[in-house]
Amino acid sequence: MALPMNSQVDPRDVHAQARFNMIEQQIRPWNVLDEQVLELLGKVRREDYVPPEHVTLAYCDIEIPLHGTPDEAAAKGWIMLAPKIEARMAQDLQIKPSDRVLEIGSGSGYMAALLAAQAKEVVTLEIVPELAEMARENLLSAGVKNVEVKLADGATAAAALGQFDVIVLSGSVAQIPDSLIAQLNDGGRIAAIVGQQPVMRFTLVTKTGNEFKLSQPWDTVAPRLTSFEEPSRFNF
Known part of the structure; x- marks a missing residue:
């Protein structure tokens, strides 16, 4: 697929075609x-957040x-989510210019940049x-100034950070902890991929006053975030 004649993409950008194809064919x-x-997906250069050895895969x-061997990365969740997952999450969260956002699972920093x-x-x-x-260096190199990267366990450290308008879990969990939901401001949204393989569901919880609305508009599968509680299993 060729770029349209009126495309605003900089022709000097060697990844422009791949970025355009990602948007049109995947997103x-x-x-x-x-x-x-x-x-936004056309402006944020995904290749800037991919390890150099995998830069040709940036738009696949x-x-x-992101770290270790491919098998180890997949098993431990040291990965970038597929572009369409991050894009759909960004759309469904409906981020506002006034929002204070918490992300758990920085990875390479790409989702934080979005x-x-x-x-x-x-x-x-x-x-x-x-x-x-890696996330800190990538965001700094890309000139992103309104992100703070913290080395911390999101399952336990988030509570000390106060209230947020949006909370994003960039990976899967068995369930969204009540403690995170309690950190939402009025009108706030929290999003995560919830469930067990082979089927998980993108789950969005919205707070309005003292009420919470839950929706699960699409299915996917994603690696687990570390340290979040798993349901107990019975041994017979």
């Missing part, structure tokens, strides 16, 4: 139709390993030191 077909989100419809481009400020937590440093 739009997955019901990501918000023009602001699509424009796959999870990209959130930061829409929000007032982002705090992102990463439990793996090498990934926290």
Whole structure:
């Protein structure tokens, strides 16, 4: 697929074609139709957040390993989520310019960059030191100034950070902890991929006053976030 004649993509950008193809062939077909989100995906250079050895995979419809061997990365959740997952999450969260956002699971910093481009400020937590440093360096190199990367266990450290308008779990959990839901401001949203393989559901909880609305608009599968509680298993 060629770039349209009136494309605003810089022809000097060697990844422009791949970025355009990602949007048109992966993102739009997955019901990501918000023009602001699509424009954002065209501006944030995903290749800047991919390890150099995997830069050719930056715009592929796959999870990209960030640390260790590919098998280890997949098993421990040291990956970038597929582009369409991050794009759909960004669309469904409906980030506002006034929002204070918490992300758990920084990875390479790409999702934080997408959130930061829409929000007032982002705090992102990463439990793996090498990934926290990677995210910090990537965001700094990209000139993203409204993100703070913290080396911390998101399952236990989030409570000390106060209230947020949006909380994003960039990975899967068995269930969304009540403690995180309690950190939402009025009108706040918390999003995570919830469940067990082979089927998980994107889950969005919205707070209005003292009421909480839950929706699960689409299914997917994602690696687990570290340290979050798993349901007990009975041994017979």
